[in-house]
Amino acid sequence: MPRIVFAVLAALAPLAASAEFRSIGEPAAILYDAPSTRANKLYVASRNLPVEVISTDGTWVKVREGWSDDDRLLQQLGHEPT
16 A cells, blocks of 8 residues: 555656746736636735746636736746746
8 A cells, every 4th residue: 555655646746846936027916816807806916926826717827826817927937028
């Protein structure tokens, strides 16, 4: 049994290491509780705040703190859009 657990953990390790991080690119971005501007507003995130991408839904990006429109995020942490 321990060998199976170790094999599963070893197989999943690269997935955990490949987390995608971005940063807020606008002077401020509103984070919502759902992928819509009609959803409840959760936070106002300031420029350069690092965020971890969890998933995407069309033009919306789910980060740990909430949902943001994709054009509010820089593609890579610490880099300006090209």
